Amino acid sequence: MTDPFQNVDAAGPEFIKLFADSMDQRQADPIMERIVTAYLDHLHVTRASTVVEVGAGAGAVTRRIASRCHPAEVVGFELSKGFVSEANDRAKEYSNLTFKVADGAALPLEDEAVDAVIMHTVLTHVEDPDSLVAEAFRVLKPDGLLIRCDADFSKARFSSFPNDPLNICAKEFVREFVTDPFVVAKLRPMIADAGLSVRHFDVQSRVVSTPEHMLPWVDLTTKQMYERGDIGEELAAGLVAEHERRARNGSLYGYQVFATEVAAKAA
Numbered sequence: 001m002t003d004p005f006q007n008v009d010a011a012g013p014e015f016i017k018l019f020a021d022s023m024d025q026r027q028a029d030p031i032m033e034r035i036v037t038a039y040l041d042h043l044h045v046t047r048a049s050t051v052v053e054v055g056a057g058a059g060a061v062t063r064r065i066a067s068r069c070h071p072a073e074v075v076g077f078e079l080s081k082g083f084v085s086e087a088n089d090r091a092k093e094y095s096n097l098t099f100k101v102a103d104g105a106a107l108p109l110e111d112e113a114v115d116a117v118i119m120h121t122v123l124t125h126v127e128d129p130d131s132l133v134a135e136a137f138r139v140l141k142p143d144g145l146l147i148r149c150d151a152d153f154s155k156a157r158f159s160s161f162p163n164d165p166l167n168i169c170a171k172e173f174v175r176e177f178v179t180d181p182f183v184v185a186k187l188r189p190m191i192a193d194a195g196l197s198v199r200h201f202d203v204q205s206r207v208v209s210t211p212e213h214m215l216p217w218v219d220l221t222t223k224q225m226y227e228r229g230d231i232g233e234e235l236a237a238g239l240v241a242e243h244e245r246r247a248r249n250g251s252l253y254g255y256q257v258f259a260t261e262v263a264a265k266a267a
C-alpha cells in the first residue's frame with residue numbers, strides 16, 4: 001500500500017477525521033509542545049512578517065504558530081482539501097491564520113515572499129523531499145528560516161522486552177503509513193544541496209505511555225493485517241487488548257525520536 005499521507009483525500013473522510021483528531025492529540029502531548037515551542041523560539045517575527053507551514057494537515061501545529069507569531073500573518077498550505085476544511089473548522093478564532101490547498105513543491109507565492117517556512121512531520125511522507133526544500137528556498141526572503149521537524153520512524157518501537165509482539169504494530173505502521181522512515185538522516189545533506197545553512201539541529205525522545213496517543217497505530221495496523229487475511233480476528237483483537245492492558249496498568253512504552261533542524265537562507 002502507498003503511504004496514505006501522500007494523498008489523504010483518496011484515503012476518505014473517516015481517515016481525515018481520525019488523523020485530524022489524532023494529530024491534535026499528538027500535539028497536545030507536553031513533549032510535542034516542548035519541541036514546537038523550542039523551534040518557534042528561533043523565529044523573530046514582526047507585525048509585517050509572514051510565516052507559512054507546508055503540509056499543515058488539520059492545523060494542530062499551525063494554530064500554535066499563529067498564537068506564537070500573532071499578529072504576523074500565518075498561512076498553512078496543505079495538499080488535502082479535506083484537511084484544509086478540518087483546519088478551517090478548528091481555527092475559527094484565529095484572526096491571523098488562513099489555510100490554502102497547495103502542493104508544497106509549487107506554492108502560490110512570489111519569490112522571497114516569506115520570513116519562515118515550517119515543515120512538521122511532512123518530509124517522511126513525500127517521494128521527493130528535495131522539491132519541497134527547493135520551493136521553500138525560492139519563497140524565503142534572504143535571512144529567512146526553514147524549520148523542519150520530523151519523526152525518525154526507523155527508530156519507532158513498541159518494545160518492552162525482546163521480541164515484543166506488540167512491536168509488530170509499530171513496524172507495520174511504518175511500512176504502511178510512512179514513505180521514507182530514514183529521512184531524518186538525510187536532512188543535513190539535503191539542506192546543504194539546497195543552498196541553506198544549518199543553524200541548529202537536535203533530536204528529542206518521545207515516550208508514549210498514555211492510551212490515546214499511539215492507539216491509532218494499533219487499531220489501523222491490526223485492522224489492515226486482518227483485512228488482508230494475514231492474521232485472524234482473535235490475534236487482531238488480542239493486540240489491541242494488549243495495548244489497552246499496558247495502558248491500564250502503566251506499562252505501555254511507545255518510543256519515537258523527533259529531529260528538529262533550523263536552517264537559514266543567506267542574507
Ligand SMILES: C[S@@+](CC[C@H](N)C(=O)[O-])C[C@H]1O[C@@H](n2cnc3c(N)ncnc32)[C@H](O)[C@@H]1O
Nearest residue numbers: 008023055056057060078079080103104120122
Ligand atoms: C503527518 S501529516 C502532518 C500534519 C501537520 N503538519 C501536523 O503535524 O499536525 C503530513 C501532512 O503533509 C501533507 N502533505 C503530503 N505531501 C504534501 C505536499 N506535497 N504538499 C503539501 N502537503 C503535503 C499531507 O496531506 C498531511 O496533511
